Amino acid sequence: MSLKPSPLAPAALPRLAPVPGVRIATTESGLRYKNRPDLCLFELAPGSVVAGVLTRSLTCSASVDWCKAGIKGGGKARAILVNAGNANAFTGKLGMDAVKALGAAVGKLLGAPAKQVFQASTGVIGVPLPAEKLTPLLPGLQKQLGDDAWEQAARAILTTDTYAKGASVATEIAGTPVTITGVCKGSGMIAPDMATMLAFVATDAKLPQPVLQAILAPAADASFNAITVDGDTSTSDTLLLVATGQAKHAKVERAGDPRLKAFKAALRALLIDLAQQVVKDGEGAEKFVTVTVTGAASKGAARRIGLAIANSPLVKTAIAGADANWGRVVMAVGKSGEKADRDRLGVSIGGVLVAAKGAVVPGYDETPVARHMKGRDILIEVDVGIGKGSATVWTCDLTHGYIDINADYRS
Amino acid sequence: MSLKPSPLAPAALPRLAPVPGVRIATTESGLRYKNRPDLCLFELAPGSVVAGVLTRSLTCSASVDWCKAGIKGGGKARAILVNAGNANAFTGKLGMDAVKALGAAVGKLLGAPAKQVFQASTGVIGVPLPAEKLTPLLPGLQKQLGDDAWEQAARAILTTDTYAKGASVATEIAGTPVTITGVCKGSGMIAPDMATMLAFVATDAKLPQPVLQAILAPAADASFNAITVDGDTSTSDTLLLVATGQAKHAKVERAGDPRLKAFKAALRALLIDLAQQVVKDGEGAEKFVTVTVTGAASKGAARRIGLAIANSPLVKTAIAGADANWGRVVMAVGKSGEKADRDRLGVSIGGVLVAAKGAVVPGYDETPVARHMKGRDILIEVDVGIGKGSATVWTCDLTHGYIDINADYRS
Numbered sequence A, B: 001m002s003l004k005p006s007p008l009a010p011a012a013l014p015r016l017a018p019v020p021g022v023r024i025a026t027t028e029s030g031l032r033y034k035n036r037p038d039l040c041l042f043e044l045a046p047g048s049v050v051a052g053v054l055t056r057s058l059t060c061s062a063s064v065d066w067c068k069a070g071i072k073g074g075g076k077a078r079a080i081l082v083n084a085g086n087a088n089a090f091t092g093k094l095g096m097d098a099v100k101a102l103g104a105a106v107g108k109l110l111g112a113p114a115k116q117v118f119q120a121s122t123g124v125i126g127v128p129l130p131a132e133k134l135t136p137l138l139p140g141l142q143k144q145l146g147d148d149a150w151e152q153a154a155r156a157i158l159t160t161d162t163y164a165k166g167a168s169v170a171t172e173i174a175g176t177p178v179t180i181t182g183v184c185k186g187s188g189m190i191a192p193d194m195a196t197m198l199a200f201v202a203t204d205a206k207l208p209q210p211v212l213q214a215i216l217a218p219a220a221d222a223s224f225n226a227i228t229v230d231g232d233t234s235t236s237d238t239l240l241l242v243a244t245g246q247a248k249h250a251k252v253e254r255a256g257d258p259r260l261k262a263f264k265a266a267l268r269a270l271l272i273d274l275a276q277q278v279v280k281d282g283e284g285a286e287k288f289v290t291v292t293v294t295g296a297a298s299k300g301a302a303r304r305i306g307l308a309i310a311n312s313p314l315v316k317t318a319i320a321g322a323d324a325n326w327g328r329v330v331m332a333v334g335k336s337g338e339k340a341d342r343d344r345l346g347v348s349i350g351g352v353l354v355a356a357k358g359a360v361v362p363g364y365d366e367t368p369v370a371r372h373m374k375g376r377d378i379l380i381e382v383d384v385g386i387g388k389g390s391a392t393v394w395t396c397d398l399t400h401g402y403i404d405i406n407a408d409y410r411s
Helices: A062-072 A092-110 A131-144 A150-156 A209-221 A258-280 A299-311 A313-320 A326-335 A367-373 A400-406 B062-072 B092-110 B131-144 B150-156 B209-221 B258-280 B299-311 B313-320 B326-335 B367-373 B400-406
Strands: A022-027 A039-044 A049-054 A079-086 A117-124 A165-173 A176-185 A198-203 A238-243 A288-296 A346-349 A352-356 A377-383 A389-396 B022-027 B039-044 B049-054 B079-086 B117-124 B165-173 B176-185 B198-203 B238-243 B288-296 B346-349 B352-356 B377-383 B389-396
Touching: A022 A131, A022 A150, A039 A131, A039 A150, A039 A198, A049 A062, A049 A209, A062 A092, A062 A117, A062 A238, A079 A092, A079 A150, A079 A198, A092 A117, A092 A131, A117 A198, A117 A238, A150 A165, A150 A176, A165 A258, A176 A258, A198 A258, A209 A238, A209 A258, A258 A288, A258 A389, A288 A299, A299 A313, A299 A326, A299 A377, A299 A389, A313 A326, A313 B400, A326 A346, A326 A352, A326 A377, A346 A367, A352 A367, A367 A377, A400 B313, A400 B400, B022 B131, B022 B150, B039 B131, B039 B150, B039 B198, B049 B062, B049 B209, B062 B092, B062 B117, B062 B238, B079 B092, B079 B150, B079 B198, B092 B117, B092 B131, B117 B198, B117 B238, B150 B165, B150 B176, B165 B258, B176 B258, B198 B258, B209 B238, B209 B258, B258 B288, B258 B389, B288 B299, B299 B313, B299 B326, B299 B377, B299 B389, B313 B326, B326 B346, B326 B352, B326 B377, B346 B367, B352 B367, B367 B377
Parallel strands: A079 A117, A198 A238, A288 A377, B079 B117, B198 B238, B288 B377
Antiparallel strands: A022 A039, A039 A079, A049 A238, A165 A176, A176 A198, A288 A389, A346 A352, A346 A377, B022 B039, B039 B079, B049 B238, B165 B176, B176 B198, B288 B389, B346 B352, B346 B377
């Protein structure tokens, strides 16, 4: 089926700056898609390290197992190989055989151990990935490797996405300029921890792997783990952050080093940008929804309440129908299981206070709220009124488009 | 909007046998609906007791708070008043004022304390229930009370339901015949603990309230708490079981008494019947789905895995599209958070083993499975392969109809 572009799509993919130490090539494997690149190789300079946040699904794919082992083993990385169209998940021993074969084949080309070839696969579950159809393409990929091919990577990793996603920022560490560039994909099965979501981010910063990991985890929580399209969690979710070490900044050895402040902020902003691009391409999405929760018992409670609202099919369909049905927001708070007090709860929509202290505000005029609900950007704010925990999560509405796409994905 | 009847609707409402000690009347309040009864009074004989399972939502309605207090206070009951169209939820002090006023008004008519007038409201959240518009209707309701009016009750409590729901069974206690009859409503916002679901069940058995409550709880877990339409939990869910004590059976004073065996089985079967009627009227439902989980670490784990599958939008849309996408079932098991081992997992669809030991079965032929998926009754069986816990849950598919109904409910 052909998908119409999301009405929330950005006007264009931004310029994705090259990252010293990263070369990229893409090609058409012909495995699932016709006439579009679906296989992508990132070559990483010697000395590169990778940090990662991967799906917690107990039925995760072979490539997720492989990446987890690679990170646990120290995170040295020389390449990332990504294919779109086949998730290589729930494929038993054949799945891991394919990952090993591809790791060995790429490693041989680059003169690196197989385990330094990180891998990610996305697409249909349960169909073994035919490594033997991909390995013959690898020498050609290697020949095409280029410094300035992030946009090609952004396109090659897509599945049901309707547009390519990427972002790039310039920042500094100890006064030395460094670049962070990333691409990602994902449109359905998007939920925290994590999503049918792949994201590959690289920087030329020179950081020890444990420092990189310590920086990545909270940034992932504030970004990819704060978005949801349908509450479903994929078997394949992978966020990898590579540091090639090509930048010549002063040595930094602790995640708490104050000289990392700008870098951390830039990384966090970049990941939030990428995560929001994913939500805006949520399957069938027509509205982008920001849910802010304040006054919860803790930060975690605020996030769980926010996700209960953002995942509620009744809230999401009301938004699709431009219906300022704040009662459903109250319902979602109630079902979150988090501490709340009906008689202290406040709800605002589009900046207008709708309900406070357990009831609709006196003289409530729905006119400005109804106008807000007709827009593309919806803001729902909930004040739980019992503590100081706050969090923001993002989602999209639930429309006929979601059903169209998901009732028909394999056919 | 007008709703087309669910294609899963039963041919007709079964005959609902009168229950000695229960009289019923319904009328049109004009509050929300036009030209249909939406207010229902159950008069209960003196000596009646009531047990209940009510929503755990922290933002529950005033009438839920009222019923919980009534049960906690011993469960003596002389009436149940139910209105459809206004949930009287999140209505602050005005909500409880309305409940108190209605309790007092019905109590005065029947010569009973207000607290013995149980109440339930379903419909839009956030609009205070105007008790003053209902109280003038109560004397008329009282005059119309009849023994054989369960069908009228089944119709008066509906909201977005497309058909009336009820069931009746004849059973015995210690050799003496007793009747159990019940009605219920609910079509969206259906999820365990509990749902926008109201169910009123009565029997002429003579049982102490604590015994009645002890019998009801596990039967509710196996029925209403094992169904889900959209994973959303309502502020109003109420299941009440009345025992009028009119049957002249031998005294039974313990829930564990073996003479209650037939009664318990009958009650459980009746509640499962009612719960399945609710799922089959799930908003937009076109297929009825049974999910059976075996081999889980515990009964609770099996139920949670079953609900993760039954609540997954991706599983539900695949079913809507008659797509035997078992990979999404695997995904849902993985995200349930329950103990599972990918390499021991087995999945059957329509009785055909599709995947075992972490991979698709050798020579898998999708033909019979695809045929099964085109039917109205879908069976998904998952064997987790690690323990002895099992559970069955029921749901429906996620279709365009759900979006139509829920994007437009208030307008």
